[in-house]
Amino acid sequence: MSKPLKQIHLAAHFPGVNNTTVWSDPRAGSHIEFSSFTHFARTAERAKFDFLFLAEGLRLREQGGTIYDLDVVGRPDTFTVLAALAAVTERLGLTGTINSTFNEPYEVARQFASLDHLSDGRAAWNVVTSWDAFTGENFRRGGFLPQEDRYSRAREFLTTAHELFDSWQGDEILADRATGAFLRDAKAGSFVHTGKHFDIHGRFNVPRSPQGRPVIFQAGDSEEGREFAAAEADAIFSRHAQREQGQAFYADVKSRLAKYGRRADQLLILPAATFVLGDTEDEARDTAREVRRQQVSGATALKHLEFVWNRDLSAYDPEGPLPEIDPDVDAEHISRGRAQVRMYRDPLATAREWRELAEANKWSIRDLVIETGNRQNFVGTPETVARTIDEYVQADAADGFILVPHITPGGLDEFADKVVPLLQERGVFRADYEGTTLRDHLGLTHPDEARESRAAS
Amino acid sequence: MSPSSPSSPAPLHLAVALDGTGWHPASWREQVARPRDLFTAGYWADLVTEAERGLLDFVTIEDGLGPQSSRLLDPDDRTDQVRGRLDAVLIASRVAPLTRHIGLVPTTVATHTEPFHISKAIATLDYVSTGRAGLRVQITARQNEAAHFGRRTLPRIESYDHTDPATRALITDLFDEAADYVEAVRRLWDSWEDDAEIRDAATGRFVDRDKLHHIDFEGRRFSVRGPSITPRPPQGQPLVAALAHATVPYRLVARAADVGFVTPHDTDRARAIVQEIRAEQEAAGRGADPLHVFADLLVFLDDDPAEARARRARLDDLAGEPHSGDARIFAGSPAELADLLQEFQTAGLSGFRLRPAVAGHDLPAISRGLVPELQRRGAFRTAYEADTLRGLLGLTRPANRYAA
């Protein structure tokens, strides 16, 4: 007998600050106005997606000491947008990236518990750990962390937040008019946390929310990041959307769960993925090539090369060969506020590899950046894209995908109208929501049930 | 003829302060109260929609970084009053798409939060509400709330207006920090010029970076570099409000706010407070800037004034003691309240923030009783006349301080 088909999870990432977004396209709208978010969220909900995802950045990116001006710049506040989206949707999960370095647990726990109440159980938190001093300059306490401490704070932050969420059991509010008892328990919300990063105590002032705790996402790729995810997260937002890479990442992370007493299905792997659709394969490929060229202008290509070279390369011709000169590994990095910079941990080796690639293929700087950068993950007709997504999920390259369209805010419409029905026909994607909370959509147990079943056994 | 002549009254502004089931601690025990719904979106949507029905200028939403308490500076262990609340900015944001005209002014605590986070949150609330956002800035000297953050300890004080030097120094310090906080928030709102986003396909530039500004705020307690990550909000500068009971907070209002809430118990006191705030405003070099001073009143409203007073007595009985707070308590009919507001108005107040004793009863009494009464007297709007909160309050959209 064959294995039952895995059900695919789908989510939508509101495209923002990076060069995925083709802002020059005539169809591109505002990435700030709330009407854009409403449009995007309603499309995702119409398509029965699991959730909408918002990224976060806490300082405008700079390169060579000036603000990076070639991509979309600016974004609204994560919590505020998600709370407002709860008013214009009914079932869609609402996932927000919130940094654990530049926040305090009491405040963030209040915000997520409030969001979970105000959305009837649809809140999720992507815990990120960007730590640098550059970002820290925007915060009154200037706080930032040595790189090696960021996950230690993130873990303790999350543990503390969970202690706060769990400080209410859920049955404390009696509101009994006759006896005059509002609370069953005068100590509801009491907590004490003593640790390396936080030493706090008192009373948490938000009663237990519909999901008990928000769903937890993790989006780091380092060794520490993977361990954090295996120990703490309900889902990973990864960048490994290709088949082989995805399978390797999937196997690696899932194999780490057992040592934390967790089953493989308790952590979902959801890579970020882009897509381009066409009526024919050729048309889709042509469009994809055109989109790539819009995403990587000559100026953008030079700036991307500067991430690795760590030098001003503005004198080079983007349509010409790669610089002969080597990357500067000693100077302070000229590109700041970008996670990508850390992807190139050995710039000299990367430069060597890229020069070889460019020479072998006769690529210009721009060609190289187009070819080695993020390419579209799913390119084809709705049929081939639906089939490929399904195959990847059935082959354990992922449990689903977080789609990142390249147009704001209408870039998801075609996928919703053309690809989702095909996935539904294949019997691998829901025809309608079965539950009401994000935990329901993701097939995750409610923390109270987990607690009760542990107590009963 | 009195200056509050009903033939030519100046139109006044009205706000309501939303807090739990109402401002009387026993309000949750009334039949109309919905204490079990306090943590749902529907509850807040209903209240704000009711206030909008009454054409009110704005609602404020109370908040705090610890449980409510019957004591000013310490927590209590009471189980007979409402405890627990949702984040006010998120409540405001949740109801914004469900309303069209009314201003939304959540409370934020400056003492333990980040100006950078709050600046972008209120800017975003302004986008989400298309120009109806404000913030009410508040300080806290509570030791138990400091312990929720663990980053600073505050010495124990007996009251906010104690005159011993140590208490005065602490309170002054917290308010100075709040003034810095508002300054940093305001600079962040201006850190993008209105036309910074250019989408210039010819040069491939999305923004003109010369129109984005570091704010380089350096205060005694913190510094913030900027620019904001959120573009300048629709109102340019969302509304800033603060509640003030004494000279030090009056100074914050005079220096930093667009609206100050004060708590006079009679017209003479109201006049004295307004004069003090105007003098502080002059001293701060802001004499020419519009600054609204609203009086706060806690209200029990019934068509039959005897019924309002009986209701007050009944709730005081349930609470076990007469409720008294900072603001004057009014119990009577809408017509009597309209008389009182018009009399108070002669002291130089431009509006009122009413605190419904029982939200489910006194808020509809304001929107359906008081408002029509004031309209009959020509003292309140009969339709929303502007699209933004600043517009409703007669405040222009400020120029950007960084624009050349």
Ligand SMILES: Cc1cc2nc3c(=O)[nH]c(=O)nc-3n(C[C@H](O)[C@H](O)[C@H](O)COP(=O)(O)O)c2cc1C
């Ligand atoms: C798909 C993906 C999305 C990410 N989104 C964000 C984000 O929105 N904000 C952010 O500060 N970092 C983001 N990051 C960066 C990292 O998550 C974050 O800085 C991380 O905690 C660093 O950990 P690492 O060294 O384990 O990768 C993202 C990373 C990935 C892979």
